[in-house]
Amino acid sequence: MESNARRLWKLLEPIHAVGYFSPEPIALLKEAGYRGYWMGYFAARSAPLGTVPAEVIHAVFYNFAFSHVSRALPDAWTFAPPETAHEARRTGAVAALRRHLGPLADSDDLTRAASLASRAALSAPAEGRALYAALRSLPVSEDPLTLLWDAATLLREHRGDGHVATLLAAGIGGRESHVFHALANGTSPAVYATSRNIHETEWDSLVAGLRSRGLVTDDGASLTEAGLETKARIESQTDALAATAYAALEPAEVDELITLLRPLTKAVVASGEIPNQSPMGLDLDDATR
Template structure:
């Protein structure tokens, strides 16, 4: 896709990320025994890989404090099997998306977007992409609105796995990824990054100091020229690694899918999919 991270977020990301805020999804997870808090998030995204341990979840999610992951994984699998978690996630997603789209859930636009998005995923490759590969192994839902959600989820995880590969190549660990992304001014505010990803002030400061020693941050914690160049390389590598689906779909159909999904994303956001002040952020 000719574009950047911001374009992906504005056109597609909300059509996946609403599940992390939808009461219908929370209720479905609670119904199979998952505890409220971070457990549904970790278990919900990790379940396509099976009952994996905390180390695998921390490695594939990348920017969460592994200590935080270990508080809920593998305990989640003693409360619900991965299959139960996946069924609950799809059930909750169905109810949430039906509410958010209203009568439009049965529209021609949703059906067309679902068909195009599913076709785009045929251009994704699983090698070196564990979260994508796990999700790609799941059966496709039957209803168009769920096909669309699943396809966008595949595109999102495919893109995210590629971004992690770029971070690894640059020698940037999960916390350093958060710190540098926050320093761009286009990511989380620092307090939100610490809170949502579970890092302490001391851990954050230690990461800043490592980055200062490497010339990525200046004395005030802002990106140096080298830091800006690093982030530019990361974004360029992410875009290159994410091109497969869009090259497969072609420019004309990609533009049409982006147009459709941008309109549907506006509907989801306008219907209250996200709490006030919260929006779907890209990966750091």
């Protein structure tokens, strides 16, 4: 049986992800002056951290190539400051949510979901979670729809920071983590060629490194038993660290939040704008079951 932390991740991730994939935030980031999708992505996601060097963003994001990050940062800040990037993504994401949700955007159920999610998001432990802590330092909105996106984004980055910690503890590098996930779940390498610039030569090298540690089979097509055990530990520990965000809610409130989020997430997924399989492993076919 799935943990509540994992169920909530599946429900909140698509709400957060409109900030990356829907046309409204992409257009606003372009209007702000950022050149190309990836400059807008790195500027908007890293904006809460300020104008730190590319080395810092590479470390915090963990799974991108440094060359990919450094093509965007710090050059992005010569076009518009971090505050502009954050507001462009946020404003665009909320506009996209309103379009996807229709009448649900102004419903009492959404207001209640936003309130519950925000209580969790604002009370989560910040120690050791740099990106979450930076986001947490920013003001939150009183508008329910904006509050919901803020909360989904905070909870997503809280979970992501914890996931990076579990990967580090397991000895799985950032680039390796993509291969590790793909071999465990059958995700096509093409997903990572597009989203993380991992092409065939690097992919083969990463597979070879994992195979040398007994985590990948000799043919490079799947994880060994040891690899599967490591993957299971990483996922379990990620869920356990993410669950700390929901300690502020009563068990009945967690169940209520899950129930309230289902129709909202279903409407976002139905738009078709969010890729069905994300690099982090979320299968949207599963999200609203």
